[in-house]
Amino acid sequence: MVENRKKMVEVKHLDITFNKGRRNQTLAVQNTSFDIFEGETFGLVGESGSGKTTIGRTIMKLYEPSAGEVLYDGTNVHDIKKKADLKQFHQDVQMIFQDPQASLDLRMKVKDIVAEGLDANGLVSGKDERDRIVEEMLETVGLKKEHANRYPHEFSGGQRQRIGIARALAMNPKFIIADEPISALDVSIQAQVVNLMQKLQEERNLTYLFIAHDLSMVKYISDRIGVLHWGKMVEIGTSDEVYNHPLHDYTRSLLSSIPEPDPEIEKAREPIIYDPTREMDGKERHMIEVAPEHFVWATEEEVPMYQERAREFGLI
Amino acid sequence: MTEKILEVNDLKINFNTDSGTVQAIRDVYFDLKPGETLALVGESGSGKSVTTRALMGLLAKNARIERGSVQFKGKELIDLPEDEYRDIRGSEIAMIFQDPMTSLDPTMKIGQQIAEPLIKHQKMGKKEAWDKALDMMNLVGIPNAEAHINDYPHQFSGGMRQRIVIAIALIDNPEVLIADEPTTALDVTIQAQILDLMKKIQKEFGTSIIFITHDLGVVAGMADRVAVMYAGQIVEIGTIDEIYGFPQHPYTWGLLNSMPTTQTDRGSLEAIPGTPPDLLNPPVGDAFAARNQYALAIDEKQQPPYFQLSPTHFAATWLLDEQAPEVVPPLTVRQRWAKYQQAHPDASNKHAKPVEASAILAR
Numbered sequence: 093m094v095e096n097r098k099k100m101v102e103v104k105h106l107d108i109t110f111n112k113g114r115r116n117q118t119l120a121v122q123n124t125s126f127d128i129f130e131g132e133t134f135g136l137v138g139e140s141g142s143g144k145t146t147i148g149r150t151i152m153k154l155y156e157p158s159a160g161e162v163l164y165d166g167t168n169v170h171d172i173k174k175k176a177d178l179k180q181f182h183q184d185v186q187m188i189f190q191d192p193q194a195s196l197d198l199r200m201k202v203k204d205i206v207a208e209g210l211d212a213n214g215l216v217s218g219k220d221e222r223d224r225i226v227e228e229m230l231e232t233v234g235l236k237k238e239h240a241n242r243y244p245h246e247f248s249g250g251q252r253q254r255i256g257i258a259r260a261l262a263m264n265p266k267f268i269i270a271d272e273p274i275s276a277l278d279v280s281i282q283a284q285v286v287n288l289m290q291k292l293q294e295e296r297n298l299t300y301l302f303i304a305h306d307l308s309m310v311k312y313i314s315d316r317i318g319v320l321h322w323g324k325m326v327e328i329g330t331s332d333e334v335y336n337h338p339l340h341d342y343t344r345s346l347l348s349s350i351p352e353p354d355p356e357i358e359k360a361r362e363p364i365i366y367d368p369t370r371e372m373d374g375k376e377r378h379m380i381e382v383a384p385e386h387f388v389w390a391t392e393e394e395v396p397m398y399q400e401r402a403r404e405f406g407l408i
Numbered sequence: 409m410t411e412k413i414l415e416v417n418d419l420k421i422n423f424n425t426d427s428g429t430v431q432a433i434r435d436v437y438f439d440l441k442p443g444e445t446l447a448l449v450g451e452s453g454s455g456k457s458v459t460t461r462a463l464m465g466l467l468a469k470n471a472r473i474e475r476g477s478v479q480f481k482g483k484e485l486i487d488l489p490e491d492e493y494r495d496i497r498g499s500e501i502a503m504i505f506q507d508p509m510t511s512l513d514p515t516m517k518i519g520q521q522i523a524e525p526l527i528k529h530q531k532m533g534k535k536e537a538w539d540k541a542l543d544m545m546n547l548v549g550i551p552n553a554e555a556h557i558n559d560y561p562h563q564f565s566g567g568m569r570q571r572i573v574i575a576i577a578l579i580d581n582p583e584v585l586i587a588d589e590p591t592t593a594l595d596v597t598i599q600a601q602i603l604d605l606m607k608k609i610q611k612e613f614g615t616s617i618i619f620i621t622h623d624l625g626v627v628a629g630m631a632d633r634v635a636v637m638y639a640g641q642i643v644e645i646g647t648i649d650e651i652y653g654f655p656q657h658p659y660t661w662g663l664l665n666s667m668p669t670t671q672t673d674r675g676s677l678e679a680i681p682g683t684p685p686d687l688l689n690p691p692v693g694d695a696f697a698a699r700n701q702y703a704l705a706i707d708e709k710q711q712p713p714y715f716q717l718s719p720t721h722f723a724a725t726w727l728l729d730e731q732a733p734e735v736v737p738p739l740t741v742r743q744r745w746a747k748y749q750q751a752h753p754d755a756s757n758k759h760a761k762p763v764e765a766s767a768i769l770a771r
Contacts, residue, residue, distance in 0.1 A: 139595035248683045278451035278622050283666035283679035312668035335670050349600040351625035352669050355648045358629025363600040
C-alpha cells in the first residue's frame with residue numbers, strides 16, 4: 093500500500109537559516125525530512141517559533157533553504173525558473189492564511205480578491221468567464237454570488253476565511269498550504285471551515301499541509317502528523333498513532349496540555365513538563381522508523397528505548 | 409447564603425453607531441461570590457467583553473447603559489464618578505487581556521510596571537514597592553526574577569509577558585480578577601501553565617475570577633460556574649457540572665458538539681450553521697432560532713423565558729416548556745446526559761419551570 097501512494101511533496105534534509113553569516117544567524121529549521129502523499133492531509137504541529145510556518149513558506153518557494161531540498165511532484169521547487177513552469181507551480185500550490193482580516197485587501201471587492209490570482213496569471217479570457225468562475229467559487233465555499241460586489245469588512249471572520257479559500261480554489265490548485273486557517277475563528281465557526289475544507293478535499297482530490305497549534309483540530313483533520321520542536325521534526329506518524337501512542341517525550345508533553353471540554357478530565361489533568369536537556373546533548377539524531385510508518389528523532393542509543401515504548405503500546 | 413461580591417442586575421447596553429443602535433447587552437443577570445470563578449463563554453459579538461468592560465467602567469464613548477445595575481460589594485458602579493472608579497479599577501477589580509503586549513508599556517522596566525499600582529494606589533515607598541514586585545514576580549513563576557526586574561517587556565516570551573500582566577493585576581490584591589481570553593494567544597503548553605498559575609493564585613488569595621473565553625475546553629478545569637452568552641444574552645447558566653454534564657440550550661449543545669476531542673472520528677464533526685444575528689435589529693423571538701435545527705414555531709415569535717432546572721441551573725429555551733415536543737439532542741450531548749444522570753439520578757429536564765430572570769440571582 094505504501095508503495096502505491098504518490099509523493100506530492102518531498103522535504104529532504106531541509107535547513108533554513110535566517111541572517112546567514114551575521115551575528116544574529118538563526119537556524120530556524122534543521123535537517124527536517126517528510127513526505128506528503130497525494131490526496132492526504134499532513135498536519136504540522138508545534139509551538140510558536142518551532143518553524144512550522146517557515147517550512148510552509150519554503151515549500152511555497154518564499155524562502156530559500158540553506159541546505160536540503162523540497163520536491164514538488166518530483167521537481168526541486170527551487171530549480172523552477174522558467175516562466176511557464178513558475179506559472180504552473182503557482183497555480184498548483186496555493187496558500188490559506190491565519191488572519192482573514194489581514195490577508196484580504198480591504199479596498200478590493202470580493203470578486204477582485206477571488207480573481208486576483210487568475211488576473212495575475214492571465215488565466216481568464218474575458219469578463220464573463222471571470223465572473224462565472226468567481227460566482228462558482230463563492231458558491232462552492234458556501235457564500236452567495238451576490239457577495240461578489242461587496243467588500244471584506246461586510247463579512248464575519250468565518251465568511252472572510254471562506255473568501256480566502258475561494259481565492260485559493262479559483263486557481264484550481266492541487267496542493268494547499270493552510271497556515272493556521274482556523275486559529276483566529278470562533279469555535280463554532282472553526283468546525284464550519286474544517287468541514288468545508290474536508291468536503292473540498294474529497295470533491296477535488298486536494299492535498300493539504302495543515303499547519304496549526306490547535307492539536308485537537310489537527311488530529312481531527314489530518315491523516316498523518318509531524319511534530320516540530322525548535323526547528324526539528326521529533327515525531328511523524330499517522331494521526332491516530334501520534335495522538336494515542338506518542339513515542340517522543342515532547343509529543344507526550346504537548347498532548348498532555350490539550351484542554352478537553354470535560355470538567356472531570358480537566359480537574360484530573362497533570363500536564364507533563366518536557367525536559368529538553370537530552371535534546372541538547374549535541375549528539376547526532378536521525379528520523380528512525382520505530383514502528384511501521386511511525387518515525388522518531390533519535391540517536392542510535394535511544395532506539396531501544398523507543399522500541400520498548402512502541403512495544404508497550406503494541407505498535408510492534 | 410454567602411455575601412455576593414458582584415451582582416449584575418438587568419443590564420442593558422446599547423451602542424450608537426452610524427448605522428443605528430446596536431443592542432449589545434440585552435437583559436443580563438449574574439452574580440459572583442467570593443473565591444468563585446465564573447466563565448463567560450460565547451463567540452465574538454456575544455457581549456462577553458462588553459459586559460466586563462461595563463464592570464470596569466471602561467465602555468466606549470458611544471455606549472449607553474439603558475438600564476440595570478452593577479453592584480460591587482453593595483456599591484452601585486453604574487454612573488459612579490470617574491475619580492471614585494479609579495480607586496476601584498485596578499486595585500479592587502483588576503483585568504488581564506488576551507494580548508499581554510497591549511497592556512504592557514514597552515518603554516518601562518517591568519519592575520516599575522508591577523510596582524506602580526502600589527506607589528499610585530497605596531502610596532507605598534519605591535523601595536518597598538519594588539521589593540513587593542520582586543515577590544510577585546517569584547510568585548507568578550518568572551525564573552531568576554531578581555536578574556530580570558530591570559528588563560523590558562520585549563525581552564520576554566509571550567507566556568512570560570502574560571505572567572507579568574498577571575503580576576501587575578494581582579499586586580494590589582484585588583477581590584475580583586477579570587481575565588479576558590488570557591490564554592488565547594499562547595501555545596497549549598504555556599496555556600496549561602498559565603491556567604495552573606491562576607488556580608494557584610486563586611487558592612492563595614481567594615480572588616474571585618470572571619474568565620472570558622470562546623473555548624469550552626479551557627474553562628472546564630477552571631470554572632465553578634459557566635454562563636453561555638449568545639447575541640447579548642445569557643442563554644444558559646449553571647454549575648460547571650450542569651453545563652458540561654446536563655446542557656439544555658441548543659446553542660450550548662452546538663458549542664460542545666463543534667469542538668473535536670482527540671476521540672472524534674473523521675467526518676463526524678457537526679458545525680453550528682450560519683452566523684450570529686445582527687444586533688442592530690435583533691430577532692424577535694429566540695435569537696438562536698435561525699441557526700437552530702431544534703427551533704420550534706414559537707421561537708420565531710416569542711423570546712423564551714428562563715426555565716429553572718435546579719437552584720443554580722437556568723436555560724432560556726422553549727424546549728423546556730411543558731408543551732414542547734421531545735427532541736433528541738446530538739449524540740455527544742446524549743452521552744454527557746447519560747453520564748450525568750448516572751451520578752445524579754434525580755436530574756431531569758421534564759419539570760423545569762419558567763421563572764423571572766432575576767431568579768438567577770436568588771441562589
